Amino acid sequence: MTYDEHVVLVDGEGNPIGTAPKSTVHGVETPLHLAFSSYVFDRQARVLLSRRADHKITWPGEWTNSCCGHPLPGEALESAVTRRLDFELGLHVDSIDLVLPDFSYKAVMDNGIMEHELCPVYRVIVSADAVPNAEEVGAIRWVPWKEFADEVLSGEMPISPWAREQVPLLVALGPDPLTWPSADRANLPPAAR
Template structure:
């Protein structure tokens, strides 16, 4: 994160209403802001899981989906996904598929810090191994999608709160993550188009 990086603030309808410095936006009164989640798969349908770095403000050391982040003001969402996957995991991305255009959540840590995001969900398929950036990621592992989703749904896997909410919606798209239907970008909230 650069010292001047800003996130896009949004209203409940998904319209941009301003920006705020990323460095100060997460706290007990975190405003709703634009973000994304991405799920990286290999050609065998395994999902790449990441453990968040121990110095992260929100959910340090917690396992989660492949990569999350915030688009810069005016940055197209697929470019934000590509930028963050390169920065956090050293992955080169050819294609970014929209899956859940209007996913949103609010979660509160034990410390009182709140995450409150309008967070479209994307799929990426890669052929390369991840090279984690220790500033962002503590550890990575590949897991077969069914094993992962069964573990999340059965609550036998500890996972981030946003991922816990996303997985049932992704499971609803079908058994094979490589065959999930791509959503229409027109269904994205206005701030994300």
């Protein structure tokens, strides 16, 4: 990652309205911007969880879904997911599917720093183990999906605020994450199409 990477700013309907340096968009007045979340699974339907590196600006040291990030201006979301999975976790993707095209959230840390993202969610299937990049990821663990989902839904598992909101929506897609239906790309926000 370089500090002059730009993110895509969006309006409330998901239309692109400009770009801004990534280093400037996470603060106490974070503008709505385009991002993604991904949930990586192996062939046994275990989900890969990652603990955010301790020096991250937002939710440092927190456990979360496999990988999140921001597409560069003009970059397809699927390409951004693939790029970040390679960079953060050394993973090569077997398959990638859009599952929640219009997810968005706003979350504020105790210190006032905010995430405010239009954040489509992807299911990714891999066959190799992850090799975490310590600059991005503090730790990883593979957990059976049902165990993870049950613990998030019960409040037992501390998890990032975006994952806490995403998991019930993913559970509603069915008990087996490997057979979740793919969403229609036409339902992505305009900035992501």
